[in-house]
Amino acid sequence: METPTLFTHLTLIDGLGGPPLEDASLLVENQCITFAGNQNLPEISPDTLVKDCTGQFMIPGLIDCHIHMELHGFADTFQENLVDDKLRTLRVAKQMNDTLRAGFTTVRNVGCVNYIDLAVKAGIEAGYFQGPEILSAGRIISMTCSGTEYFEGMYRIADGVDDCRKAAREQLRAGADLLKLMATGAVMNPGGVPGAPQLNVDEMRAVVEEGAKLGKHTAAHAHAAQGIINAVKAGVRTIEHGTMADEKALKVMADAGTYLIPTISLHDLFEAHSNEIPAFMLEKSREMQNTYLDIIKQAIKMGIPVAMGTDAGTNYNYHGKNAAEILYLVDQDIMTPMAAIQAATRTAARAIMMEKKIGTLEPGKQADFLLLTENPLNRIQVLTDSGGIAAVYKKGKAVIF
Ligand SMILES: [Zn+2]
The missing domain is CATH 2.30.40.10 (Urease, subunit C, domain 1)
Structure with a gap:
């Protein structure tokens, strides 16, 4: 007692x-x-x-629904591949302590290199150091495509329904609290085409089903409309980013009750460091930046629950600075201060299925x-x-x- x-x-x-x-x-x-x-x-x-x-x-306590704790915020995330995993693990421990002291008592790590997050989580639970409660997705399940080599150890490449099912089971066996998959290409790697759909509906459905057996949800990385629609059809709980959604995709999300986790303030970080970050990232970011604010506002208008996420760990997007996203949502007139706090507390807890607890x-x-x-x-x-x-x-x- x-x-x-x-x-x-x-x-x-x-x-x-x-x-x-x-x-x-x-x-x-x-x-x-x-x-x-x-x-x-x-x-x-x-x-x-x-x-x-x-x-x-x-x-x-604040909740960040979208971080990559094993990334450090390097000007070029490719540099991560040169850091030894043991040193990286110590760095992550420090960064999670920073995150907790910044008011984030829970984080959802949506895709991790070599399960470093599970080691850090075990360290926190053992009382070696203080850090937030961590939900880990293990490795990101992605189809064979150009660009995944940019983040060594972060993806589990899977093609076809059976392989996707096996990939999901592997993450769950490793201790994943949720699953993460790629429904479209990405901004942050050189080969990714954010507008292009990736895993098929039946492949994603297999992943969602395996998680659901254990009461665990699935998050989908999805920028453009077709990938979003595919992921919602497959039964994912959260759409990450949604930067190029259209009216139809938002309608599908609204009808299904799917959560949107925009990661919006990072686009300004890209602009602020436009001379330092890789040109391909800046180019892709700029393509979506102009319409992204309107998409989030439209999503809210349509009743889509929006929860807060930062993509912390990406370029210049430092752990412990997560609340910048909350400020940004208010500054850009997307949310009132109360709504922004709720996006990072009550709504976030619901998005990650923790609402009974936090x-x-x-x-x-x-x-x-x-x-x-x-x-x-x-x-x-x-x-x-x-x-x-x-x-x-x-x-x-x-x-x-
Ligand atoms: Zn991310």
Whole structure:
């Protein structure tokens, strides 16, 4: 039995979308929230530790639905292939600690080189160092195509229904929490054609089925319309990127209740470093950049749930800077501050099938939350200000700063 902790005199933004609750309290017992609110406070046992949070704002722990923890943000991601995996694993441990201290208590790693993420996850669970809760997709399942050699060890090449099924089973055997597949070509490798469909519907369906047997979902990398439609038909839960979706593809997503995980702020990073990143990436990014904002706005209008993801680890897209995407969604008038926070908490938890455990601050949920020095609904930049995050708690335990 851990000592219960009562956080008092805080402004509570519980993630449910209602107005902030003034002078609220939150009680944590055995890693879980047992009370949250400002009325009818339950009887507190005498050994309870009381923390006065006057002037502070509490929000749920943030969730990034799309990262690549084993990538470092090099100017050219190809450089990763020159780094030894053992050194890389240590680097990832540090970067996951940075990510947690930035307020991200859960991350979904959608495709990893050589299962480094599973090692880091085991290290965190063993208590060797602090890091977020990690959901790992293992290797990305991709058809034989040009470009996969750019990320050595990240793909499991599979062709045909049986091979795709086997590839999915291999990831699950390795310990994957979800599956990730390529429904279209990619921006970040030289041969990828983002507009071109890749795996066929029946191949993707085999992957989705294998995950579903174990209650695990499938994420699809998909830029353009036909690939999105194929992936939704196959039963994937989340569409990653969706940069070139059209009205028809969005309609198919809306009807199926598929989640969209845009990774939008990275396109500005490409522009900011246009002289340093490979020309082919910049060229492909520019093709989609102009229409991407409108596509996300349209998706929201059509009722498609949009959850937050960063693609952290890609060029200049550093781990620990994940909240930049939340700010970007607000800056670009895609979402209100409240909606952007929900995209990174409640909606994100639903997208990754963790909503019973995380995403909101309600009794029964895991005690993952942040204490902020300012009201994020008035000024969302508090999430990236130095000192803006006063404390991060994961499973009721304070993260060491
Ligand atoms: Zn990605």
